[in-house]
Amino acid sequence: MKVLAAMSGGVDSAVAAARAVEAGHDVVGVHLALSRMPGTLRTGSRGCCTVEDSNDAWRACDKLGIPFYVWDFSDRFAEDVVQDFVDEYEAGRTPNPCMRCNEKIKFAALLEKALALGFDAVCTGHYAKVLRDEDGAPELHRAADWAKDQSYVLGVLTREQLEHCMFPLAETPSKAEVRAEAEARGLTVANKPDSYDICFIPDGDTRGWLAERIEMKPGEIVDHEGNALGQHEGAQAFTVGQRKGLRLGRPAADGKPRFVLEIRPKDNKVIVGPEALLAVDQLRGIRISWAGVPIAEVFTGEKFDCMVQVRAHGDPVQAVAHMERTEDGQDNLVVNLPEGMRGVAPGQTMVVYQGSRVLGQATIDSARSSAWDPTQVG
Incomplete structure (x- = not known):
């Protein structure tokens, strides 16, 4: 297979590309330039997509003996991720830019270009699985290492996108094993710190960053x-x-x-x-997408048992969900939480699971609590 390996400059993507090469695929590496600030530098574990990351990605590809390219997606990133982040905060919501980046950039713009150039699949270092149902349709599942599982941030992927996704780290039991493998392969990123926080706000001062734009x-x-x-x-x-x-x-x-x-x-x-009023017992979601073939209840409107997760590293919570169509024709995913969930904000993404399988996701439009009535506050 002709495979495009998305090289972030980290250890996970480097090992994923190495495994794709070892499996006999024709692999080409590509690093996404998401910022037009050439002087952007990484600060410890903060930030990604920086000059250092690009250089690390090139060194990994050179070690693996595969071609390496840098694709400029900065305009798409600025519009679809950064501006969306600003717009959502301006509307009083709390967005997840990593979800938008995966949806709009890494598995939309990137995959679209890869397919146009004749690639069969895009390979990334995400910890998640693509399995097939009895009819051969793709399903998204949690990775073997639940501590590193990244199926949440991939919940925005559609069936069509899953058909062309490759996650070589899916069955890896731990991140320590990935680092050990990278070191054994002579990859210089073996001990590189994981990135965290919002990549376009590397100093972590979200309030200060927003104050300059809103x-x-x-x-x-x-x-x-x-x-x-x-x-x-x-x-x-x-x-x-x-x-x-x-x-x-x-x-x-x-x-x-x-x-x-x-x-x-x-x-x-x-x-x-008070803290007690942070607990909500119902979520209503919009901008819904299904990761693979939707379950039957999506079409019938019947209730179904599931687990819901609202943060990348949050614990899933037992829920009962159903689809509902509003008077203006908009589909809502209504999720009831028998045990409640604390501190949920509109704008966050809720990902719905059954067992290890990701059913789909929605953007939270409202989070309601039976403990207090917001309409009483004038």
């Missing part, structure tokens, strides 16, 4: 009963579940800390309250 206006901080508590400098800089940085000056009556329960950019208000 017009922040002072407004009220009120409690869950509508009582004014203080002022903020911009509602969009807050996230649901946040405790620090509220600067209220006086404690709650019970002396316990307050948490952000809701953000209302239209009213420019931040609603806060």
